[in-house]
Amino acid sequence: MNEKEVEILIVEDNPDDAELAIRALKKSHLANNVIHLIDGAEAIDFLLGLGKYEGRDINNIPKVILLDLKMPKVNGLEVLMRIKSESHTKSIPVVILTSSAEDPDIKRSYELGANSYIVKPVEFNNFAKIISDLGMYWLVINKI
Template structure:
């Protein structure tokens, strides 16, 4: 896939959760241009067009970032902080999609500028339903500046 065509950047280190998210989005034809990155360091390289993604046009940002909080190398909160504090990336919608039910994670995410915070449902049917609503909202309904 051409890196400039990414609509959804899914930053998730759990392969099962990543696959379930992709399946849920595909079920509703919302996963045409999805990129999955499984660690925080690689995610920052992609977002800021550095390292192995240095050839990517940083101005071609994803329509939405789906972000897990518990990641190897760099945490989801650190990614959120960097994305929302940089003029080049701060308008990218970031949705925390996590299994954490910690109030402190919720508060920290909103203080850092998260657009939405969703706790992953445990059962598959609820998960598919929530992810499809999420994808529909951020890819179809939400209007983002050009």
């Protein structure tokens, strides 16, 4: 496992959406150290140094997490709850990036500590712009 500083952690089970996000970040020169994980269980293992990530320096935390809600194994709300309940991860900004525009998902995400909730645009250029803007805000403009 590469121990360079993790800047963006993308937790997304759809490989096409993950690839589009990574491509948009690279185009904006914001993808120096992006890690893509495919489900919520892997995200928890990564952040807590469990399973195949045992021995990873868990103090090497992402500057921001882009988290999908609808995923296999462990859904995004469960991952968010776990992130915000652990002392070393609770301050990580978490942006929900999902296709769900359902009010209960939005409300519950904010109740659990999400920093932002964004519905994925269907159109590629709009999706790329949102990802680029997110990266710029959380990595450059926002002070942690």
